[in-house]
Amino acid sequence: MPQNLLVAQSGGPTAVINSSVCGIVEEALQHGKIRGIYGAINGILGVLSEDLVDLRGEDTSTIRNLRRTPSAALGSCRYKLSDRDYSRLYDVLTAHDIGYFLCAGGNDSMDTAHKIAKLAAERKYELRVMGVPKTVDNDLPVTDHCPGYGSVARFNAIATRDSSLDTEAIYTSDTIKIIETMGRDTGWITASTALAKQTEDDGPHLIYLPERPFIEDSFLKDVKDVYDRLGRVVLSVCEGLKDEKGQFVKASTKGIDTDKFGHAQLGGVGDYLVNLISEKLKIKARYDKPGTIQRVSMQCASQVDLDEAYLVGQVALSRAVEGESDKMVTIIRKRKDPYSSDTGLVDLEKVALRTRSVPDEFINKNSNFVTKEFIDYATPLIGGQLPEYARLRKRKLEMKLPKYI
Amino acid sequence: MPQNLLVAQSGGPTAVINSSVCGIVEEALQHGKIRGIYGAINGILGVLSEDLVDLRGEDTSTIRNLRRTPSAALGSCRYKLSDRDYSRLYDVLTAHDIGYFLCAGGNDSMDTAHKIAKLAAERKYELRVMGVPKTVDNDLPVTDHCPGYGSVARFNAIATRDSSLDTEAIYTSDTIKIIETMGRDTGWITASTALAKQTEDDGPHLIYLPERPFIEDSFLKDVKDVYDRLGRVVLSVCEGLKDEKGQFVKASTKGIDTDKFGHAQLGGVGDYLVNLISEKLKIKARYDKPGTIQRVSMQCASQVDLDEAYLVGQVALSRAVEGESDKMVTIIRKRKDPYSSDTGLVDLEKVALRTRSVPDEFINKNSNFVTKEFIDYATPLIGGQLPEYARLRKRKLEMKLPKYI
Numbered sequence: 001m002p003q004n005l006l007v008a009q010s011g012g013p014t015a016v017i018n019s020s021v022c023g024i025v026e027e028a029l030q031h032g033k034i035r036g037i038y039g040a041i042n043g044i045l046g047v048l049s050e051d052l053v054d055l056r057g058e059d060t061s062t063i064r065n066l067r068r069t070p071s072a073a074l075g076s077c078r079y080k081l082s083d084r085d086y087s088r089l090y091d092v093l094t095a096h097d098i099g100y101f102l103c104a105g106g107n108d109s110m111d112t113a114h115k116i117a118k119l120a121a122e123r124k125y126e127l128r129v130m131g132v133p134k135t136v137d138n139d140l141p142v143t144d145h146c147p148g149y150g151s152v153a154r155f156n157a158i159a160t161r162d163s164s165l166d167t168e169a170i171y172t173s174d175t176i177k178i179i180e181t182m183g184r185d186t187g188w189i190t191a192s193t194a195l196a197k198q199t200e201d202d203g204p205h206l207i208y209l210p211e212r213p214f215i216e217d218s219f220l221k222d223v224k225d226v227y228d229r230l231g232r233v234v235l236s237v238c239e240g241l242k243d244e245k246g247q248f249v250k251a252s253t254k255g256i257d258t259d260k261f262g263h264a265q266l267g268g269v270g271d272y273l274v275n276l277i278s279e280k281l282k283i284k285a286r287y288d289k290p291g292t293i294q295r296v297s298m299q300c301a302s303q304v305d306l307d308e309a310y311l312v313g314q315v316a317l318s319r320a321v322e323g324e325s326d327k328m329v330t331i332i333r334k335r336k337d338p339y340s341s342d343t344g345l346v347d348l349e350k351v352a353l354r355t356r357s358v359p360d361e362f363i364n365k366n367s368n369f370v371t372k373e374f375i376d377y378a379t380p381l382i383g384g385q386l387p388e389y390a391r392l393r394k395r396k397l398e399m400k401l402p403k404y405i
Numbered sequence: 406m407p408q409n410l411l412v413a414q415s416g417g418p419t420a421v422i423n424s425s426v427c428g429i430v431e432e433a434l435q436h437g438k439i440r441g442i443y444g445a446i447n448g449i450l451g452v453l454s455e456d457l458v459d460l461r462g463e464d465t466s467t468i469r470n471l472r473r474t475p476s477a478a479l480g481s482c483r484y485k486l487s488d489r490d491y492s493r494l495y496d497v498l499t500a501h502d503i504g505y506f507l508c509a510g511g512n513d514s515m516d517t518a519h520k521i522a523k524l525a526a527e528r529k530y531e532l533r534v535m536g537v538p539k540t541v542d543n544d545l546p547v548t549d550h551c552p553g554y555g556s557v558a559r560f561n562a563i564a565t566r567d568s569s570l571d572t573e574a575i576y577t578s579d580t581i582k583i584i585e586t587m588g589r590d591t592g593w594i595t596a597s598t599a600l601a602k603q604t605e606d607d608g609p610h611l612i613y614l615p616e617r618p619f620i621e622d623s624f625l626k627d628v629k630d631v632y633d634r635l636g637r638v639v640l641s642v643c644e645g646l647k648d649e650k651g652q653f654v655k656a657s658t659k660g661i662d663t664d665k666f667g668h669a670q671l672g673g674v675g676d677y678l679v680n681l682i683s684e685k686l687k688i689k690a691r692y693d694k695p696g697t698i699q700r701v702s703m704q705c706a707s708q709v710d711l712d713e714a715y716l717v718g719q720v721a722l723s724r725a726v727e728g729e730s731d732k733m734v735t736i737i738r739k740r741k742d743p744y745s746s747d748t749g750l751v752d753l754e755k756v757a758l759r760t761r762s763v764p765d766e767f768i769n770k771n772s773n774f775v776t777k778e779f780i781d782y783a784t785p786l787i788g789g790q791l792p793e794y795a796r797l798r799k800r801k802l803e804m805k806l807p808k809y810i
Binding site: 009012013018038039041042043045048049050051052053054055057058059062063065066068069070071072073074075076077078088091092095096158159162163165166167168169170171177268271286287288289290291292293295296297298299300387388389390391392393394395396397399400401403404405 | 414417418423447450453454462470471473474475477478479480481482496497500501563564567568571573574575576582673676692693694698704793794796797798799800802805806
C-alpha cells in the first residue's frame with residue numbers, strides 16, 4: 001500500500017490545532033511503515049493545487065514548538081469542494097503515493113474527509129482517512145468535547161472575570177458590560193463565560209445563547225432587574241443570537257456576508273445591544289468583543305486542551321497505521337473527578353455536517369444563564385483553576401460627619 | 406500634624422493600579438509616623454460620602470496579593486467635583502485626621518489632588534498630597550511613561566501577534582483584520598500593537614493614531630496596497646480616531662455619550678471600517694475589539710510595569726513622609742539598554758489636565774505606522790520578550806500534475 005502521510009488543517013484556527021499536528025507528526029516519526037510525512041498548505045486548497053510540503057524537512061524542535069504555537073501553522077481554508085474537485089484530490093493523493101490522509105477540522109472538514117474516503121474506496125485505492133476533531137465551537141457530535149474548546153473557554157472565563165472586576169470597580173460609569181463571544185450556531189463558547197463566576201454578585205450575571213430565541217423585552221427586563229439590584233450588569237452574548245423568527249439579531253456588515261459554506265459572517269450584536277440598552281433603559285453600556293483573539297490566545301490556553309489535542313493527533317495516526325479508516329477520533333470522559341479522558345473512534349459519516357447544540361439541561365429555565373450541570377461539564381476542560389484575585393475585606397470606618405451624598 | 410493616611414484610586418482600572426496601592430500600604434506599614442491606613446471606596450466619591458475603610462484591618466497576604474490583582478480593589482469613579490465638594494473633602498479629611506492623601510490616577514485625578522492640596526494650604530491644614538501616576542493611555546506629561554501602559558501594551562502586542570497569525574492562516578476568508586484599541590485622545594495604546602511585528606510581512610501592517618487626521622481615501626489606498634501585495638492585511642486603529650474636521654470617525658452609541666468629565670464614550674470604529682472596506686474595496690474584513698479586557702489582563706501584564714507601579718506607590722508614600730506635597734511621582738528612564746528606571750517628582754500643577762500625545766518622531770511620514778524610535782521607547786516597558794511561535798520552513802514537494810487552480 002502507499003506509504004506516505006498527508007496532514008491538513010481546516011477551518012478556523014485555534015490555540016491547539018498545531019498541537020494535533022505535532023501529535024500526528026511525532027507519532028508518524030515512530031512508525032517505520034510511514035515514509036513521506038507531508039503537509040498540505042492551506043488545507044484542502046493545498047491538496048487541490050498540489051501545494052505540499054515535506055514535514056521531515058522541519059527541525060524536530062520546530063515540530064515540538066507547534067505545541068505552544070496558536071493558529072494553523074500549515075495554513076487553513078474555508079473551501080466548498082465541487083464534484084470535479086474530488087476527482088482532482090484523488091489524483092493528487094495517488095500521484096504522491098499518499099496512504100494516510102489526516103485532517104484536523106470541524107464538521108465541514110469531516111464531511112470532506114468522509115467523501116475522500118468513499119471515493120478512494122470506490123476506486124479501490126488503499127487510503128486510510130482519519131479525522132482529528134478541532135473546533136472552538138465545540139459543536140461536533142459524539143465526542144464529549146472538541147480540542148480547541150477548552151482553551152477558548154479558558155480565555156473567555158478569564159476575560160469575563162477580568163472584565164467583571166473592571167465593571168465592578170468604576171462607580172457611576174460603564175455600569176453595563178456586554179461581552180460578545182464567538183459561536184455561529186451554538187452557545188458553547190458563550191456559556192463558558194459562566195466559569196468566571198465565584199459568588200452570586202460576580203459577573204457574568206446573564207448569559208444569552210443562540211439555542212434560545214432572543215426576546216428583546218425579556219432581555220431588557222433581565223438587565224433592568226440585575227441593574228436595580230447591583231447597580232451594574234455584566235452579561236455575555238453569542239455573536240450568533242437569533243430572534244424568534246430565526247433571524248440573526250445583528251450581523252457585522254451591511255447585509256450578511258456568507259462564507260463559502262453559506263455561513264453568515266457574524267459579529268456586531270454587542271454594539272447593537274449597547275444601543276438598545278441606551279435607548280430603552282437609558283443606562284450607559286459598553287461591549288468587549290475579543291473576536292479572533294479568543295480562539296488563538298496561547299497565554300490563556302488550557303493545558304488539558306493542549307494535551308488532548310496532541311493525543312487525538314497521535315491516536316489518529318496510530319489507529320490509521322493499525323488499519324482504521326473513515327473515522328474521527330473522539331474524546332471520551334472516563335472520570336469526572338478527578339477528570340480523566342480516553343479516546344474512541346466514530347464513523348466520519350456520523351459527525352459530518354452535524355452540529356451539537358448546548359443541550360437543554362445546560363440552560364436555565366429563564367434562558368438567561370447556564371446550569372450547574374454545564375459548570376460541571378466545562379470546569380475540567382479549562383485545565384485548572386482560574387487566577388484568584390485579592391478581595392479586600394473593607395472594614396468601614398465610623399462616620400463622623402452628617403450625610404452629604 | 407495629622408497622622409492618618411488616606412489612599413484613593415481614580416479613573417479607569419488597569420492591571421497594575423492595585424500594585425501601586427500595595428506599594429503605598431506596605432511602605433506605610435514601615436513608618437511609625439503613620440497611624441491609620443485608610444482607603445477611600447470608589448475614589449473621591451468615597452471621600453465625599455465618608456465611605457472609608459481601614460486597610461490595617463486587611464490580612465497582609467491580601468495586601469500582598471494586590472500585586473497580582475487587576476482592576477481597582479478600592480473601587481474607582483469618574484466624578485467632576487464642584488466647588489462645594491472641595492469644602493466637603495476638606496471636612497472629611499480633617500474629621501479623620503488625614504495627614505497624607507495619596508491618589509493614584511490620570512490627569513483628571515492629578516487636578517483634583519492639586520486642588521485639595523491648594524485648599525489645605527489656604528486653610529493652613531497640614532496635609533501632604535501625592536499623586537501616583539496611573540493610566541493605560543500613557544498620556545501624562547513629564548513622566549517617561551505611566552504605570553498601566555506597559556501592561557496594556559503587552560496585551561495588545563500579544564493579541565496582535567496572535568490575531569495576525571490567525572489572519573495569516575486562513576486563506577480566502579477574513580483577509581482583513583482590524584484591531585480596535587483603546588485610546589481616547591492619544592495613540593500610545595494603538596502604537597503598541599507594532600511590537601507584535603517581527604518581519605516585514607507580519608501584522609500589523611498599518612497603524613492609525615488619533616494624532617493624525619483619519620483620511621478615508623488614504624486609508625483605503627493603504628489597505629489596498631498591502632492587500633495586493635500579501636493577500637491579507639492586519640491593521641490597528643484607535644477608538645478615538647478623528648477626521649480632518651476633528652470629529653470622531655465613529656462613536657459606539659447613537660449620539661455620543663459623554664462621561665462626567667465631558668469625554669465621549671468611544672468604540673465602534675472597527676465596525677465602521679469593516680463596513681467601509683466591504684463597501685469600497687469589496688473585500689471581507691472583520692474586527693477584534695478587546696475593549697476593557699485589554700486594560701485589566703493580568704495574564705498579559707508586564708512585570709516591569711507591575712514593579713514600577715509598586716515602586717511609584719512606595720516612593721509617593723516615603724516622599725510624603727519626608728515632607729513633600731502637591732507632587733506627582735514620575736518615572737525617569739535611567740538607561741536604555743539594559744533598561745532601568747528611577748523616580749522623580751513633579752508639581753501636580755504641571756501634570757493636571759495636561760495630555761501628552763504621541764510625538765511626531767514616533768509616527769511615520771505616511772501617518773500609517775510608528776517609527777523605530779517608538780519601538781525602542783516601548784520595547785522595555787512590556788517586560789521581556791513576547792512569546793515566540795514556531796514557523797515551519799515549508800520545503801515544497803515537487804509537483805507531479807498539471808496546474809489545477
